[in-house]
Amino acid sequence: MLADFHVHSTFSDGKLTIPAVVDLYGQRGFGAIAITDHVGESRTVIGKAAGHLGLCLTKATFPLYLEILKSEAERAWRLYRMVVIPGVELSKNSISNYRSAHIIALGIKKFMSADGDVADIARNIRNEGAVSIAAHPVDSGKFEKQTYHLWNRRFELAQAFDAWEVASGDRLFPEVLNSSLPKIASSDLHIARQMTSWKTLLDCERHPEAILDSIKKQKLNFRFYRDSKNDNIHSDIHSGYGSLVESGSYRSSFGDYRQPVA
Amino acid sequence: MGTIVSLWPETSFRQNTPNIFWEPISILKPLKGCDSGLEENLLAFLDLDYPSYELLFSVESFDDPAYLVAKKLIEKNPQVVAKLVVDPVNLGPNPKVNNMVKAYDQASNDLILISDSNVRVDKGYLKHLSRYMRNKRTGMVTSVISGIQAEGLGGKLEAIFLNSFYARWMKLLVRVGKPCVVGKSMLFRKSTAQRFGGINILARYLAEDYMAGEAIKKLGLQVVLASEPVPQIIGKLKFKDFWSRHIRWGRIRKSQAFLAFLIEPVLLSFNSCFFGAFFLGAIFDSNPVFIFLAQTMIWFLLDIPTLVKSGVKPSCGVFLVWALRESLAFPLWINIAFGNTVQWRGKQLKLEGGGLLVTA
Numbered sequence: 001m002l003a004d005f006h007v008h009s010t011f012s013d014g015k016l017t018i019p020a021v022v023d024l025y026g027q028r029g030f031g032a033i034a035i036t037d038h039v040g041e042s043r044t045v046i047g048k049a050a051g052h053l054g055l056c057l058t059k060a061t062f063p064l065y066l067e068i069l070k071s072e073a074e075r076a077w078r079l080y081r082m083v084v085i086p087g088v089e090l091s092k093n094s095i096s097n098y099r100s101a102h103i104i105a106l107g108i109k110k111f112m113s114a115d116g117d118v119a120d121i122a123r124n125i126r127n128e129g130a131v132s133i134a135a136h137p138v139d140s141g142k143f144e145k146q147t148y149h150l151w152n153r154r155f156e157l158a159q160a161f162d163a164w165e166v167a168s169g170d171r172l173f174p175e176v177l178n179s180s181l182p183k184i185a186s187s188d189l190h191i192a193r194q195m196t197s198w199k200t201l202l203d204c205e206r207h208p209e210a211i212l213d214s215i216k217k218q219k220l221n222f223r224f225y226r227d228s229k230n231d232n233i234h235s236d237i238h239s240g241y242g243s244l245v246e247s248g249s250y251r252s253s254f255g256d257y258r259q260p261v262a
Numbered sequence: 263m264g265t266i267v268s269l270w271p272e273t274s275f276r277q278n279t280p281n282i283f284w285e286p287i288s289i290l291k292p293l294k295g296c297d298s299g300l301e302e303n304l305l306a307f308l309d310l311d312y313p314s315y316e317l318l319f320s321v322e323s324f325d326d327p328a329y330l331v332a333k334k335l336i337e338k339n340p341q342v343v344a345k346l347v348v349d350p351v352n353l354g355p356n357p358k359v360n361n362m363v364k365a366y367d368q369a370s371n372d373l374i375l376i377s378d379s380n381v382r383v384d385k386g387y388l389k390h391l392s393r394y395m396r397n398k399r400t401g402m403v404t405s406v407i408s409g410i411q412a413e414g415l416g417g418k419l420e421a422i423f424l425n426s427f428y429a430r431w432m433k434l435l436v437r438v439g440k441p442c443v444v445g446k447s448m449l450f451r452k453s454t455a456q457r458f459g460g461i462n463i464l465a466r467y468l469a470e471d472y473m474a475g476e477a478i479k480k481l482g483l484q485v486v487l488a489s490e491p492v493p494q495i496i497g498k499l500k501f502k503d504f505w506s507r508h509i510r511w512g513r514i515r516k517s518q519a520f521l522a523f524l525i526e527p528v529l530l531s532f533n534s535c536f537f538g539a540f541f542l543g544a545i546f547d548s549n550p551v552f553i554f555l556a557q558t559m560i561w562f563l564l565d566i567p568t569l570v571k572s573g574v575k576p577s578c579g580v581f582l583v584w585a586l587r588e589s590l591a592f593p594l595w596i597n598i599a600f601g602n603t604v605q606w607r608g609k610q611l612k613l614e615g616g617g618l619l620v621t622a
Contacts, residue, residue, distance in 0.1 A: 010480055017482035051615065052520045060616020063466065064477050067459030 001031025002225065003200045003211065005087070005106060006135060006165070006186030011065045012037035012089075013055045015191045022072050024192055026080030028227070032202065032211050033076075034106050035069060036087035041114045046093045057088060062111045083206050089135060090114035090121055093145060101149035103161075104133035107212050118150060122160035131212045133184055134161045136168040138175050140188075154181065162216045167198035170224070184215060185222035195227035285395070286314040287388055287449070288369035290376045292362040293321045293328035297380040298497020299411070301331050304379065308339045312388040317344040318365040322357070324348055328379065354465030355611055358445070366461050372453055378446040381407070381492050391449045394486045401454055401483025402475060405447040406432055408491040408572035416499030418583045419590070420507070424494065425572035426565040426584060427591075433487065441475030441485035447492045448474065457481055466618055468604065468611065469514045491572055505594070510606060512598030517613040523598075530591045531561040558585065 008014030009021055016024065018035060025033045038056035041047030050056045057065055066086060073084035087106040092114055094100045101118050105125040112125065125132040137151040150157060150164075163184035166176040176183060187197035201221040204214045214220055289307060297303065307317055319332040329348065336344045349364040366374065373395060375388070394403040406429050409421030435442045448471060455461060458477035464470035475485045516523040527533050535557040543550030562584055566576050574580060602613045 017480055019482050058616045059614070060467070060473075060618045061476070063463055064458050064473070064480065067463055068457060068477070068480060070459075071457040 001202050001204075001206065002223070003030065003032040003202050004187050004189065005032075005034040005036070005085070005133065005184060005200060005215070006089070006104060006168070007033055007035050007189045008037055008089075009035055011057055011061060013190060018068050018072050019075075021189075022076045022080075022082070022084060024195065026076055026082045028195070029080075030082055030199075031206055032083040032085065034085040034087040034104075036089045036104050036106070037065065038091045038102075039088045039112065039114050040091055040093070043115055044093075047091075047114065050091075050093075056091065057111075059111055081206060083208055083211060085208050085211065087130075088112055092118065092149070093147075097146040097148050098152060099149055100145060100147040101137075102135035102147050103150070104135050106131040106133065106215070107208060118153070119157060119160055122157065126162075131162045131215050132160065133215075134164040135186075136165050136173075136188065138173045140168050141171045142169065151175070154179070163218070167222060169194060169197045172198060182218050183222070184220065195225065197225060199223055199225045284313045284389065285373050285392060286316075286371040287312065287373045287375055287392060288371040289315060289317050289388075290362050290365050290369065290374060291317060291319045291332075291379060292358050292365075292376075293319055293332060293379050294326065294357075294361065296327045296331065297495070299382065299495045300328060300379055301335065303382045303495060304332065304335050306382050306384070307377070308335060308342045308344070309385065310383075310388050311385040312392075314371075315343075315388060316370060317342060318347060318362075318369060319344065320347040320349075320362045320365040322348075322350045322361050353462050354467075355609070356465045356467060356470055357606065357609060359461055359465040359470050363462060363465070366452075369452065372451050374450055374452050374455070376445060376448045378494075380497075381446050381494050382410075383492060387490075387492070390490055391447075391488055394488060395449060395451070397484075397486075399484050400486050401450060401478035401481060402441075402443060402485045403449040403488055404443045404471075404475070404485060405488045405490070405492040406572075407444055407446055407494045409496045410493045410573065412496035413498040414500055416501045416504035417496045419501070419504045419587050420499055421496050421574075422569075422580065422583045422587050423508075424496075425569050425574050427587070429491070429568050429572055430565070436485065436487040441472075441479045442487075443471040443475035443478075443485055445469075445471035446494065447488075450474070450478070454478070454481065454483065467616075468606070468613060469518055472514070472518055493573075506605060508594050509598055509601075510604040512594060513602060513604050513613055516598055517602070517615060517618075520615075527592060527595055530595070531558065531588045533592055535561065558588075561588070 004025065007021055009016060009018045014037070021035060038050070040050040040056040051058045069084060069086045076082040076084045085106050086108050087104060088108055090103045090105060090112060092101045103118060103121055105112055107130045108128065112128070114121065122132045134150045136147060138148065139146055158181060162182060164176050164181045165186055166173055166183040167185035168188045185198040185200050187194055187199065189195065201223050202211060202214050202219070204210045204219065291304065291307065321329045321332065332346050336346060345368065347365040347368060350360050351363050352360055353363060373392065375391070391403050394400050407424055409424035412418050412421035432442050458481065464473055467473045478485055535554050538557050539550040539554035542548065542553050562581055565584065569576060569580065604611050604613060
């Protein structure tokens with residue numbers, strides 16, 4: 001099944017509501033997604049400002065977020081047989097890219113703070129029974145805040161995370177690809193047009209626990225997904241809304257990577 | 263801008279919608295104490311021109327004076343399906359939500375109207391509101407509140423506030439997509455509310471109405487402002503009642519939307535008149551007092567259409583109360599800025615960021 005574990009909604013800086021995200025992926029036949037809105041630091045000026053501007057989840061909005069995710073997960077399963085996993089992207093933003101880090105927590109049950117050292121945050125995520133992912137740890141190639149802190153501490157933090165993003169959006173990260181770190185590929189979707197991006201392929205039961213277990217055990221592959229509906233480049237050979245590069249004549253300029261199943 | 267928006271004609275579909283089917287509505291009436299004109303206010307809801315609706319009154323205890331009023335009205339009006347629920351729960355620090363949760367659970371219709379005890383509506387109120395819900399994209403219908411039957415200095419200040427500043431800003435904010443919801447009149451679907459956890463989840467917030475509006479927006483639905491204002495009986499209020507009520511309101515605003523709160527002083531009429539007088543007086547070498555008075559008069563004239571729409575007849579007395587209210591706005595803002603606690607329904611509550619409540 002095709003999966004995307006890094007998606008944003010209007011609860012932070014995404015442009016689509018959670019129901020719209022569910023329909024976007026469900027109509028395209030995805031098997032699992034994780035909605036991972038930002039949680040900012042509560043003690044820094046940037047974190048506080050993001051909270052006041054509605055660009056990240058706060059303790060106040062989190063209960064509504066979790067409830068809406070719960071009801072939308074039920075709807076997604078009923079309509080599309082798609083699993084929706086609740087997540088957050090704990091965002092430590094600094095003026096310096098080298099002090100900035102984003103950490104994804106998948107399968108959360110309660111509010112998680114972005115305060116403190118990244119090693120403690122990663123440990124805390126695991127203690128809560130959630131999966132920790134190092135988000136876009138190297139240059140994402142986009143005009144946006146870069147987050148290099150985790151990559152600079154990769155040897156120390158190698159075991160702290162269940163996976164490191166090997167691709168974000170349409171960009172594959174050779175540094176991560178060539179490393180021995182556990183990997184995952186996600187879209188970091190904020191708008192519908194970003195559907196054309198790298199995704200993760202799983203071969204497991206459509207159940208949150210089985211899916212998270214597959215990430216932990218690295219039973220996964222990566223694929224570049226081209227979305228014909230939201231893409232400017234016309235792709236007439238594909239039926240439906242989108243397709244994997246493998247099934248069409250299109251080949252990603254970044255290459256098609258298949259990780260050996262453990 | 264606010265004046266222009268508030269006067270923008272309501273050329274909507276709903277008033278022309280054929281009256282084919284009126285969906286049944288459950289009206290929740292959380293009661294606490296005897297508001298001014300309570301019996302008449304409740305009586306208006308027992309005589310609505312609507313084919314199918316039920317009334318669910320809720321009080322916190324049998325000792326509440328509102329209990330007997332509601333009980334008497336139910337007994338006198340058996341033609342209306344009405345219940346009195348005395349079964350408060352403690353789901354969070356918001357006493358209003360705690361009071362009406364059980365009534366909400368007992369509501370037999372999908373369409374729910376939460377209506378405060380101090381509003382008095384006309385017979386066509388439900389028909390007017392329910393028409394908006396025929397649009398599938400509408401998640402909630404709320405109304406601008408107009409202040410009527412005000413007595414005492416506090417009451418007059420409250421009424422002028424509702425009928426000018428508040429009406430103007432609410433209409434403007436809803437038009438630009440901010441889901442401003444007033445808890446005194448909220449129509450929504452139970453099935454929609456269940457998608458964000460029902461009203462139970464709102465018990466942790468002071469502004470349960472604002473958060474309900476936010477949740478509706480997060481579901482991709484619209485918060486719609488009804489074209490007709492809902493009259494609130496202000497009754498007799500002392501100056502300190504007005505002051506403490508606005509401290510509470512202001513601290514909610516500060517907690518919910520801190521950045522908007524920070525720019526509020528720039529939007530207050532007297533502040534802008536003061537700075538205008540200072541700068542224009544310096545540029546044109548004119549008397550700043552004259553410029554200040556002229557600007558103040560322009561502000562008042564701009565508020566007149568909004569006042570008239572709320573049923574207020576402009577007069578010298580209205581101008582004086584308006585000017586007093588405007589002059590109090592900045593001192594109120596200063597007071598609001600220093601503090602995070604509020605008094606509500608006899609409880610001292612502390613506000614955290616985002617409107618979360620903790621009992622102080």
